[in-house]
Amino acid sequence: MPELPEVETVRRGLSKLIVGKTVISEAHDTQKGFPNAPADVAQFLIGASITNVRRRAKVLILDLSTEYSLLIHLKMTGQLVFVGETRFGAGHPNDSLINDLPDKSTRVTLTFSDTSKLFFNDQRKFGWVRMLPTEEISNTPFMQKVGPEPLAEDFSPQEFMQRFTRRSKTNIKAALLDQSVVAGVGNIYADESLWGAKIHPQRLVANVSEQEFTALYTELRAVMNLAIEKGGSSNDTYVNAEGKKGSYMDFARVFRREGLPCPRCATTIEKMRVAGRGTHICPFCQQLQ
DNA sequence: CACTTGACCTGTCCGC
DNA sequence: TGCGGACAGGTCAAGT
Numbered sequence: 001m002p003e004l005p006e007v008e009t010v011r012r013g014l015s016k017l018i019v020g021k022t023v024i025s026e027a028h029d030t031q032k033g034f035p036n037a038p039a040d041v042a043q044f045l046i047g048a049s050i051t052n053v054r055r056r057a058k059v060l061i062l063d064l065s066t067e068y069s070l071l072i073h074l075k076m077t078g079q080l081v082f083v084g085e086t087r088f089g090a091g092h093p094n095d096s097l098i099n100d101l102p103d104k105s106t107r108v109t110l111t112f113s114d115t116s117k118l119f120f121n122d123q124r125k126f127g128w129v130r131m132l133p134t135e136e137i138s139n140t141p142f143m144q145k146v147g148p149e150p151l152a153e154d155f156s157p158q159e160f161m162q163r164f165t166r167r168s169k170t171n172i173k174a175a176l177l178d179q180s181v182v183a184g185v186g187n188i189y190a191d192e193s194l195w196g197a198k199i200h201p202q203r204l205v206a207n208v209s210e211q212e213f214t215a216l217y218t219e220l221r222a223v224m225n226l227a228i229e230k231g232g233s234s235n236d237t238y239v240n241a242e243g244k245k246g247s248y249m250d251f252a253r254v255f256r257r258e259g260l261p262c263p264r265c266a267t268t269i270e271k272m273r274v275a276g277r278g279t280h281i282c283p284f285c286q287q288l289q
Numbered sequence: 290c291a292c293t294t295g296a297c298c299t300g301t302c303c304g305c
Numbered sequence: 306t307g308c309g310g311a312c313a314g315g316t317c318a319a320g321t
Contacts, residue, residue: 002314058315075315077299105299124298126315170292179316186314235314236301276294278312294320302312 002074004058004150004184005227006238006246010080011055013241014062014118017082021112022049028108028129041131044068045110057146057183061137069134075126077105077237084116123237147182150220161213164205172208172216173201174275185220188233188248188255191280193220195254200286201274226251254280 196219232246
C-alpha cells in the first residue's frame with residue numbers, strides 16, 4: 001500500500017478538503033467479496049461532521065463531532081478520493097482520474113451536505129474501515145503494539161536501534177517491515193533506505209553495527225521526507241485525495257530499477273526475494289559479507 | 290515469544 | 306488470443 005508517505009499525503013489532502021463537512025449519507029459495498037464492510041458505520045456517521053484527520057502508522061483516523069472516529073487502512077490498493085461539486089469542469093484533463101467514480105472498486109461512498117463526496121476504492125479488497133469511540137483508539141491491540149513514528153521530532157537514533165533488539169535473529173529487512181519495531185515502513189522505503197545506508201537486506205539484525213543503524217535511521221527519515229515532498233510513490237493504483245499520482249518513483253534509486261545502474265557506483269541493480277517480498281539492491285554497495 | 294510461510298483478493302504481465 | 310503462473314505498495318493467522 002500506501003506506506004507512511006502515501007498515507008500522510010492523503011491525510012494532508014483530506015485535512016484541507018473534508019474537515020468541517022457534515023456527512024449526510026453513507027453507502028458501502030455489501031457483496032460477499034468485501035469482508036471488511038463497515039456494517040455499523042452508517043449510524044455513527046449520518047449527521048456527524050469531520051473535526052480532524054489524523055494518521056498513526058499507516059492508519060488514517062477521521063475524528064467526528066460525535067466522539068467517534070472512522071479508522072481506515074488502505075493496505076495495498078486502497079484509495080480515498082474526494083470529489084467536490086465544482087472541482088473540474090467536463091473535459092478538464094484531470095477529470096480522467098475521477099470522472100468515473102464510483103466504479104467497480106468503490107467500497108464506501110460518503111456524501112457531504114454540500115453534495116461533495118469521498119470515495120474509498122480498493123481493487124484488492126484488503127483494506128478496511130472501522131468505527132470506534134475516539135477515546136478507545138489508543139486501547140486497541142494495534143495501537144498498543146505499533147512502534148514509534150519515525151519522523152517524530154523526539155525520535156532518536158538510539159531509540160531506533162534499541163527497537164530492533166527483539167528481532168535480532170531475523171534479517172534487517174524483515175525487522176524494518178515489522179510495524180511493532182518502527183511504524184509506517186513498507187517495501188519501497190525499506191529498499192530505498194537500506195540502499196542509502198549501504199546495508200544488505202539479508203544482513204542479520206544482530207550483525208548490524210551501531211554506525212549502520214545510525215545511517216539507516218538518517219536514510220529512512222530522509223527518504224520518507226523526500227517521498228512526502230513528492231506526494232508519495234505511484235507504481236500502479238496509488239493516488240492522493242484529489243485523485244493525483246505521486247512522483248517519488250522518479251527519484252527512486254533502487255526500487256523497481258533492476259537492470260539499471262546504481263546511481264552511486266553504476267553497478268547493475270538486482271532483484272531478489274527477502275522476507276517474502278521483491279527486494280532491490282546494488283550488489284556492490286550492499287554486501288552480505 | 291520469535292520466526293517463516295501462506296492466505297486474503299483482483300488485475301496484469303509474461304511465457305508457452 | 307488463450308491459459309497458467311508469478312507477482313503487486315500490507316498485514317494476519319497459522320505453522321515450526
